Amino acid sequence: MAFSVLMSVYAREQPAFLDAALHSLAGQLEPAEQVVLVKDGPLTPELEAVIESFVGRLPLDICALSTNQGLAVALNEGLKFCRHDWVARMDSDDVALPERFVVQAAFLAKHPDVDVLGACIEERDVSMRRVLALREVPCAHADIKRFAKRRSPMSHPVVVFRKAAVLAVGGYPLFQRAQDYALWSLMLVRGYRFANQAECLLWMRTGEGLMARRGYQYFLNELRLLRFQREIGLLGWSDYVLNVTARFILRVAPSRLKQLIYHVAR
Incomplete structure (x- = not known):
C-alpha cells in the first residue's frame, strides 16, 4: 500500500x-x-x-x-x-x-x-x-x-x-x-x-504532569469543540449538557484527583 x-x-x-x-x-x-x-x-x-x-x-x-x-x-x-x-x-x-x-x-x-x-x-x-x-x-x-x-x-x-x-x-x-x-x-x-x-x-x-496542566483555559477550548459537535449534530442537547458539566468539574478539580480520573479513564 x-x-x-x-x-x-x-x-x-x-x-x-x-x-x-x-x-x-x-x-x-x-x-x-x-x-x-x-x-x-x-x-x-x-x-x-x-x-x-x-x-x-x-x-x-x-x-x-x-x-x-x-x-x-x-x-x-x-x-x-x-x-x-x-x-x-x-x-x-x-x-x-x-x-x-x-x-x-x-x-x-x-x-x-x-x-x-x-x-x-x-x-x-x-x-x-x-x-x-x-x-x-x-x-x-x-x-x-x-x-x-x-x-x-x-x-x-x-x-x-x-x-x-x-x-x-x-x-x-x-x-x-x-x-x-x-x-x-x-x-x-x-x-x-x-x-x-x-x-x-x-x-x-506525554509526561506525568499532563492532566495537571489542563485547567480552566483548557476547558474553554473544550467548550468551543463541544459547541461545534452540537452544531454538526454529533451531540444532542442532553449529551452536550452532560459533557460541559463533566469537563468543567474535571478541569477545576485538584491535580491529584485529575490524575486519578485520567488513569481510570485510560
Whole structure:
C-alpha cells in the first residue's frame, strides 16, 4: 500500500525528540513512500540539523510556512503535498513501533470500506523509558461513534486516513486544540467509516504532569469543540449538557484527583 506520512514541527520542540521520531520512521518494516514534514514557522538551527541528517535516509518532502500557524493549518498545508491516497499521521516527539505500517496496511487491505484507522498507544514519560498508561480505544465503527460522544475515539499520532475523505469535509477544522477530535466528529456525522486495532503501535511522549496542566483555559477550548459537535449534530442537547458539566468539574478539580480520573479513564 502506497502512503504518505504527515508530520509537523515547530521551533519549541526538542531536537532529540524529533530525531527519535524520524528514526522510528526510518526503521519501519514497511517504509513510507513519502514523508511530508511541515515546518510550522522558522526552526532552530538544532532542529534544522536533525532534519538535514535524515535527507537521503527518508523520502522527505518539506513544506515550510513563513510563520507559526498552529497544528491545524500546518497539517492542512501538508496535505496538499501528500501524493498518495493514504496518509499516516505522526507527531514529531513520538515513536512508531517498527511493525506499525505493516499491521495497518494489512488491516486496510482486508477492510476496504474503512476511511480512518487507528490503534492503541502507550503513553510514556519524557524519557520514553516508563509506561504511564495504555490508551485503549473501541475497535468497531458503531462503538467508536458512541465513544465519540464522550471522548476522542482515535489516537491522532497513530491514525491512517483516506486523504480524499479528509479533504471532502474541508480538512482539519481550525481549532487551537483538539482539531483532530473535531475532524473525527465531522467525518462520523458525514458517514465515513472508522476502525481501531487492538495492537499498540506507537509510544506517545506525554509526561506525568499532563492532566495537571489542563485547567480552566483548557476547558474553554473544550467548550468551543463541544459547541461545534452540537452544531454538526454529533451531540444532542442532553449529551452536550452532560459533557460541559463533566469537563468543567474535571478541569477545576485538584491535580491529584485529575490524575486519578485520567488513569481510570485510560
